[in-house]
Amino acid sequence: MSFAPVYGPGSRALILGSWPSPKSWDMGFYYGHPNNRFWPLLAGLAGEAVPAREDVEAKRRLILGHGLALWDVLASCTIEGASDASIRDAVPEDIAFLLARAPIEAVFCNGAAAYKLYVKYMQPVSGIAAQRLPSTSPANAAWGMARLRAAWGPALAPYLGKNAGK
Numbered sequence: 001m002s003f004a005p006v007y008g009p010g011s012r013a014l015i016l017g018s019w020p021s022p023k024s025w026d027m028g029f030y031y032g033h034p035n036n037r038f039w040p041l042l043a044g045l046a047g048e049a050v051p052a053r054e055d056v057e058a059k060r061r062l063i064l065g066h067g068l069a070l071w072d073v074l075a076s077c078t079i080e081g082a083s084d085a086s087i088r089d090a091v092p093e094d095i096a097f098l099l100a101r102a103p104i105e106a107v108f109c110n111g112a113a114a115y116k117l118y119v120k121y122m123q124p125v126s127g128i129a130a131q132r133l134p135s136t137s138p139a140n141a142a143w144g145m146a147r148l149r150a151a152w153g154p155a156l157a158p159y160l161g162k163n164a165g166k
Helices: 022-027 038-046 056-064 095-099 112-126 145-160
Strands: 013-017 068-072 074-078 088-092 106-110 130-133
Touching (some): 013 112, 038 145, 056 068, 088 112, 106 112, 106 145, 112 130
Parallel strands (some): 106 130
Antiparallel strands (some): 074 088
């Protein structure tokens, strides 16, 4: 099974990945690869300090403090390393579970694989159209931090405040 969702009563926007990388499994939390840009990107957009790689509680506070939720589309799958292209035997998470506990009104997918899996498995249940954002994975080297900020910032601006679009 994947990691438990991070959400609270004020979580209005859900950020979804596809499945944790081996480095995330080693760390025990989302986006654990030291070269993944997710935490530096989100912290920068929120105008906050980047949480230390090992500081899971600071990462939770960053998510929850901005009305966000964080989860993966898949509860289980067969995958080779961190290659989303190799995913098979996909079993989706129960999005209805989360929607019954948090007032989610927007869904953002971190990368093409998460978006494709969301549309296939979760959107028919949630009824919420997702916005596909470029992956923060180090494998997406064509997207530097400036381009990621330009794409993610306007999407998350309603949740992260005035700094998000900068």
